[in-house]
Amino acid sequence: MFNSIFSQTASLLKFVIYDFDGLDIGATNLPDGDFQIGDLSYEITANPLPASDVLGDRVLKANLNWINGTGEFGKGMDKFFQLSVLQDRINFYFYSPLSNAANVQVRVIITEDDDNDNFYQSSADDSWIDTVQLSSSAGWQLVSLPLSDFKDRNTGGNGIFDVGFGANEGKLFVVRIAFDQTSTTVTSETYYLDMISFSQGNLPSGNTILDLPPGDGVNCELGAFTGTSPDSAPAVIENKFTNGKKIKYVNWFMQYSATGTVPVNFPGAEVQNLLNNGYRPVLTWEMMYAQYSRLDPLQPRLDKILNGTFDAYIDSFADKIKSYNDTIILRIFHEFDGFWYSWSITENNQDTTTFINAYRYVVDRFNMRGATKVLWMWCVNSDSEPYLAYNWIVNAYPGDNYVDIVATDIYNHPNLPVPDWKSFRYLLSESYYTLTKYFPNKPFYLCELACRERYVSEDVSSQTKADWICQMSGDLKTYFSKIDAIIFFDTPKEHDWRVNSSVAALNAVNNCIWTDNYFGETTGVNENFASASLNVFPNPFESELTITFKKANSIQVVNILGTEVYREKINESATNKTLDLSALSNGIY
Structure with a gap:
């Protein structure tokens, strides 16, 4: 039992x-x-x-x-x-x-x-x-x-x-x-x-089978990609609302080159501007030449990373990142389990080893340049396409020493012209389970999150974007409470993804996300992913476990098989925590 x-x-x-x-x-x-x-x-x-x-x-x-x-x-x-x-x-x-x-x-x-x-x-x-x-x-x-x-x-x-x-x-x-x-x-x-x-195990539920299950999260931070200059993105989002809450993360995309096949793009002053104002930059760095279609033969594949073609560019990019005075998040080779990018497993001989080696190669070059103020994000698609054995995301994990954050992207739904409507729960459940099951010690973000509006050809009585957003809010606090941050994709693209694509959508974000204390920061943006200084006593611990630390954001206990048996987020100001784990059986944790 x-x-x-x-x-x-x-x-x-x-x-x-x-x-x-x-x-x-x-x-x-x-x-x-x-x-x-x-x-x-x-x-x-x-x-x-x-x-x-x-x-x-x-x-x-x-x-x-x-x-x-x-x-x-x-x-x-x-x-x-x-x-x-x-x-x-x-x-x-x-x-x-x-x-x-x-x-x-x-x-x-x-x-x-x-x-x-x-x-x-x-x-x-x-x-x-x-x-x-x-x-x-x-x-x-x-x-x-x-x-x-x-x-x-x-x-x-x-x-x-x-x-x-x-x-x-x-x-x-x-x-x-x-x-x-x-x-x-x-x-x-x-x-x-x-x-x-x-x-x-049992399907999670609350007090009755029709109640959402209890969550184990304390809060979920907010962020956005707006399609504007990165350092203007916070105002684009925050000015839509009135209660003074701030987003924490700003995502944007940078290709190796915008016009040619020689990588020349580097981040600029926008990174330091964001850091100076308390935001955490999330730079999606794409091995891509923007003027060509994604799978054009001229687009580089991962062998170009591994054979040193981009060494000088990667080193210069690392030096630029090193020049900033605080940590940024780099997302490389995202949605690699899809088929639409040149860095995907599908486009690279269906070989997860090639993907892992290329990912590690980039991280290692940054470390060799001393560019260590980087958190590396490993981001999967919401569902693998194709669903074949070679494309299992677990087999493409570069390792704990190379990944600081795991993530996935959720859209309802990017296909054209009028795609099938899919609930947030339907879209997220599989990738959420896999990422929390196999990589439970990593912070988990939704790095791109968006829902389309309904079209005039659709049933007006069906779930709206506003309904979808509020249902998502409930699910994030219950079924998916290990999500640490959601980053809105706030710009028109395949559909109008903006949080204010309609008055109803904006009101839903305000009522179900922005004014809910579970989401976001009300004052400033001040998180730290520094490794905790950990002291455990007694050792081996029996019924109580006391942990002291300099900075930490969660406590997790796993058994000898790596299965999580306890998880708790902790307040930013805390420096120690005593846990009563008397309910756990004797064993190694």
Whole structure:
């Protein structure tokens, strides 16, 4: 039996398969691979019960007109994804009105692509099934099934539940929820589904299954990219509001060259101006020639880093960074797990080793030049494209000595012309789980964050940008409370991403972010990532742990396996902290 602290931290939302928020009422063609089989048809509908922070105002309505006695809703996944049969669960919220038959049999089917040929063949791939009896009720039920309870229902495949990125593991191919007729006197029934997900351990929840779970964060800092000169960016954001709060981070983009194939771009006085005014610069430094398309053959690939082509430029850039009087954040090779940049893993022989070596090469050259007032940000895309084994972000991590901050970028949604609407929870859950699971000791930022407005062709009753922002605020404080900073992408590009793209959007940012004390600084900007001076006693510690430090922003305890068992953010002014860890079992932490 796990102790209470471990159980709380071990229960994590891992991946949202569908949550339906923001989809149009009546929609039958959903994003990302939905399908139906047999007697079932489905559509998006308003939540038939009062909306909650967990379920929102849109759910899936499953109509069963019984002819053959069974009907299914499914989603084609066709992706590599790390699942643990010993720890993980599949979850969904289920509502069967009392007007239905008293009971329904539900089968959940998870299909693997063991041989990775992008097809399911019963002779070559496993199909896993679990069956549960559910009753009609007056409210929502949370169905949570341990993967360890699933049984192999065919003789093909390797007979092992092994969805993952390992050399001998397979893809997660399809997830299906099947309903079986239990009463021949009932010819039609209607069920409702929402928040279909995988979790590590129990799906986190609050006092009830419809309450958001408690978070473990103290605050989340704010920042922005505005498309203006970097040192004017703070005023662009802060002047939209009235309460005196300040952003902390200013992001901007700099390519190696704007007009040619010789790198000549360097940061200037804007960096020192930001530092002098208490802001932390975040410079996204792109190995790119701006006048050419991103994947033009003239764009450099990572071999140009490793063969020394850019040594002189990197050294001069490092010298420039060294000239500033305080620390800046450098983000290099961001969104490397996408396919749209020349530094991506896909564009570099699908080789994570090349990526790691190039990243380390840049950091090492800075260190050799004495340019050490740098925090290095390693930033992934919100989801890997393509979802193939070679593109797993964990295998592209340069190492703790080379990464100070982990990050991801979240957009709803950059495709054109009118992309599918996707909730913040749907977009972030997978990368959040991976980054906090595998790199729990690193600060975690959303380095680009934006939502589009609705277009006139869309259902006016569907979730708005303002709704999306406020729902995001709640999720950041609960499911995603280890996010340390969010940096708005505040400029028109594919869509109008600005926080004030509409009066409603600006009001939402003001009411749900800016005036919420969980977010941002009310006076000045004064954070420090300096390593803490750590003293632990008694040693080995038993029930109490006292830590003294010069500067720190969080305390984390992990067990011998590297699993986080305790985390707490601490006040900036604190110099020591005593923790009561008596609930932890004896062991090495």
